[in-house]
Amino acid sequence: MNINELRRERAAINQRVQALAQIELGGTALSVEQQAEFDQLSSKFTDLTAQIARAEAAERMAATAAVPVDPTPAAVAAPAAASVPSQPKAPEVKGAKMARMVRALAAARGDAQLASKLAIERGFGEEVAMSLNTLSSSAGGVLVPENLSSEVIELLRPKSVVRKLGARTLPLANGNITIPRLKGGAIVGYIGADSDIPATQQQFDDLQLTAKKLAALVPIANDLIKYSGANPNVDQLVVNDLTSAIGAREDKAFIRDDGTANTPKGLRFWALESNVLKASDGSTLQKIETDLGKAILALENADANLTQPGWIMAPRTFRFLEGLRDGNGNKVYPELTNGMLKGYPVGKTTQVPINLGEAGKESEIYFTDFGDVFIGEAETLEIDYSKEATYKDAGGEVVSAFQRDQTLIRVIAKNDFGPRHVESIAVLSGVTWGA
Structure with missing residues (x-):
């Protein structure tokens, strides 16, 4: 019996032990026979673990003590081949374990135990196999272990403009979190010799974040799922x-969703009405300068902390500003080449619409202190799959995963979004620059 067979036998024993444990957790006492079976399986599990450890140790010792085979006479007579320098091992792709888990689960048609065996056979790694072996199923799919989910969630930062610009993340304990915020300041003043000291009373409010379900559908070619190796490109x-599917939908929610239909409320609908500023037609450089200055001034006048301010705009607006030149032919905003505008970082995303207004050509520019906005998120993901489901592609056409030889992966994350102080958001509306 080789080491992989020992591991499979141990996994089968663990499955039976867990089934017996669930009986007792459900309030039913184990029978004498079941208790005896539990003890026997526990002992066998311990023995197999020790046996696997010895086999692994033997493999390591064999590798350490290995010596080259005596060369054949022909090999001795042949000239020495040119030495090939050793190549450093390529670093593992971040999120690779989650990707391999998805592939194994889809290949096993959702059977976690079979997926665990496939993970070992395909060289996906012990951690992936162990995680698959301990997956907890629910009506909506399987919950991915936190150690694998957190790696993928971290990869959303470069994919989501709001995350990349510095929005802070907080864990949603039991699906909720409350962040206190100062609403009104203390009363302070100078007093005379016989005057009363002014009463000091600060006013507080709360930012309440509640888990909202974000579902992303990701079609994956079956050829990738069938691929049996652990290839970094796959x-x-x-x-x-x-991550691209989740990041794009997050940006839409965090920028322009209105908080209805169980969606987060985005920056546009958190902004105070007085901080939604009408942009000019941008026909002169001075008008554009004035508009951008208004957005910055809105936060400065509100005494916003400006710990991590930044801009969000549509690519059309970004390219218009980048291409502006003065009377001498010099770029007006050369720093846009480095992703900065007036000293603050810029994020561009197609999730900012360019078809607003009656004429259908208006857009928006956001200036926000991202150090003052928060993303509350559950630290686990839920995945499910289907080989028969249909979905709509980017053009709105209904596509059959079966006809395309694809497997449709559904990833569910839970999060919410909001600013600690609504004064930290300014919006330039009616932007037609570059239209």
Whole structure:
């Protein structure tokens, strides 16, 4: 019996032990026979673990003590081949373990135990196999262990403009979190010799974040799922598809969703009405300068902390500003080449619409202190799959995963979004620059 067979036998024993434990957790006492079976399986599990450890140790010792085989006479007579320098091991793709888990689960049609065996056979790694072996299923799919989910969630930062610009993340304990905020300041004043000291009373409010379900559908070619090796290019492709789908939908929610239909409320609908500023037609450089200055001034006048301010705009607006030149032919905003505008970082995303207004050509520019906005998120992801489901592509056409030889992966994350102080958001509306 080889080491992989020992591991499979141990996994089967663990499955039976867990089943017996669930009986007792459900309030039913184990029978004498079941208790005896539990003890026997526990002992066998311990023995197998020790046996696997010895086999692994033997493999390591064999590798350490290995010596080259005596060369054949022909090999001795042949000239020495040119030495090939050793190549450093390529670093593992971030999120690769999650990608391999998705591939194994889809290949096993949702059977976690079979997926665990496939993970070992395909060289996906012990951690992936162990995680699959301990997956907890629910009606909506399987909950991915936190150690694998957190790696993928961290990869959302470069994919989501709001995250990349510095929005802070907080864990949603039991699906909720409350962040206190100062609403009104203390009363302070100078007093005379016989005057009363002014009463000092600060006013507080709360930012309440509640878990809202975000679902992303990610079609993956069955050829990638069938691929039996642990290839970094395959892992990278799957991870990119997963994170790009989630990141794009998050940006839409965090920027322009209105908080209805169980969606987060985005920056546009958190902003105070007085901080939604009408932009000019941008026909002169001075008008554009004035508009951008108004957005910055809105936060400065509100005494915003400005710990991590930044801009969000549509690519159309970004390219218009980048292409502006003065009377001498010099770029007006050369720093845009480095992703900065007036000293603050810029994020561009197609999630800022360019078809607003009656004429259908208006857009928006956001200036926000991202150090003052928060993303509350559950630290686990839920995944499910289907080979028969249909979905709508980017053009709105209904596509059959079965006809395309694809597997449709559904990833569910839970999060919410909001600013600690609503004064930290300014919006330039009616932007037609570059239209």
